Amino acid sequence: MTTQRAEAETYTVAYDGRGARPSDEPVVVICVLTLRRPDHLAVTLRSLKAQDYRRPFACVVADNDPNGRAGAERAEAMIRAGEIDGVAVVVSQPGHCSACNGAFAAARDLYPGTALVAMIDDDEIAEPDWLRRIVEAQERSGADLVGGPVLPQFERPDAGRFANHPVFKPYYIAPGPVRFLYGSGNFVMRAAVLDRLGQPYLDPVFDFVGGGDLDFFKRARDAGFSAYFEPAARAVETVPASRTTLRWVIARSLRYGAINYMIEHKNARSPTERLRIWLKSGALLGVGLIRAMSRLATSRDLLIAAHPMLEAIGRVTAQAGLRPEQYRHRGARPS
CATH class of the missing domain: 1.20.58 (Methane Monooxygenase Hydroxylase; Chain G, domain 1)
Known part of the structure; x- marks a missing residue:
């Protein structure tokens, strides 16, 4: 099944697990972008399975490697085994923004009644209370977008000076309203944000430079949407040794x-x-x-x-x- 929405990237549904067993409409859909990291993707998805959140949620795993599809295959196996609920899709257009666009389009197409869309990367591990904390912050604050910190976990035991460098530090520390969010690795938003901004959600001009998520958050601010930071909604990012140079x-x-x-x-x-x-x-x-x-x-x-x-x-x-x-x-x- 291939879905093409106007001005959006094409995504292909690799496996749709929604009919595997009856479930309630999810309160939130979590988009997980992945590219050639199936082993860590499995760790990420298991961290979502271990959430203490008691309301229904689903995952959209978006694989940005149309030839290898290792991430989609791993997600399909976990969905079939009942480890997670959701679907696996493949986004053929390379680049981070294009992968986001495919994931978001799938979330809106396949779960049109779900009011919240979240995102986490395949090199991150969500702490057990992550989803509960970030959704509660959204409901408590009424903000349209809520972000949490992504804390580094360095592969190198001698990370030393790199651990204190600004590129590895969260932009915010204290809870409360903020002008806009900075990164898409840990956030939730009302689906209405996507519907209002329209497609392509993230500008593909940033596909290989990065920063398409920051541009998206600034456009959301300019459109009148509010943002909030919740430091208790934490995710841990694995930082490979290649990034501590x-x-x-x-x-x-x-x-x-x-x-x-x-x-x-x-x-x-x-x-x-x-x-x-x-x-x-x-x-x-x-x-x-x-x-x-x-x-x-x-x-x-x-x-x-x-x-x-x-x-x-x-x-x-x-x-x-x-x-x-x-x-x-x-x-x-x-x-």
């Missing part, structure tokens, strides 16, 4: 700056606004240097101190057309 962390800092520029440039509506963006980038080079010196005085770590300066450099290089597509390689995906 100088090269990777520096590239991530540069990418943050490039993403911010791309989002601002995309939404500029006039030559005056575009000129302001150019001037802002130049000013941030000076501000970044000041912030770097301040951080060096407190952290005594050159890599941590360099983060704001590298972000500013990333903005300027993106303006020059040099955009760091860290995820162009089909074996990698933003997280």
Whole structure:
């Protein structure tokens, strides 16, 4: 079965487990993106099975590898075995935003009566009270979108200085309303957000750079939707050793700056606004240097101190057309 919605990516239902046994309409549908990590996907799905949430929920596992389909096959086996409830779909268009679009489209098509849509990545483990905490926060606050922290769990026992670097830290700490969320690895939203923003939900221009989720959250804010942060709704992300290197962390800092520029440039509506963006980038080079010196005085770590300066450099290089597509390689995906 293939479903194509206007202006959206095509997804194929690899396995539909909804008819395997009778169940109530789920309160929330959890989208799980996966790409060539079937073993960790199984760990992620088992962490969802272990949730202390007593109301019905379902999973949409979206495999972004149409040739291998290892994730879809693993999800199908777990659904057949009764370990999780839900469906497995395959999104043929490569890239993080395209995978999100396929997952969200499947959630709305296959569970049209469900009011909440959540997301977690296949390299994360949801703490046992994650779903209960994040749904309760949404119901308590009335916010349209609610995010929780993604806490790193480093494969390298000597992660050391990298553990304190800003790229591994949550953007928010305290509970309460926020301007917008930053990442899609741990959040829930009212399905009405998707219906209002329309498809494609995430802009595929960010497929290989990353940042499509940030652009989505900012568009949701501009459309009048509210956001909330719940620190108790925690997920743990496995950080491979390949990401605790100088090269990777520096590239991530540069990418943050490039993403911010791309989002601002995309939404500029006039030559005056575009000129302001150019001037802002130049000013941030000076501000970044000041912030770097301040951080060096407190952290005594050159890599941590360099983060704001590298972000500013990333903005300027993106303006020059040099955009760091860290995820162009089909074996990698933003997280």
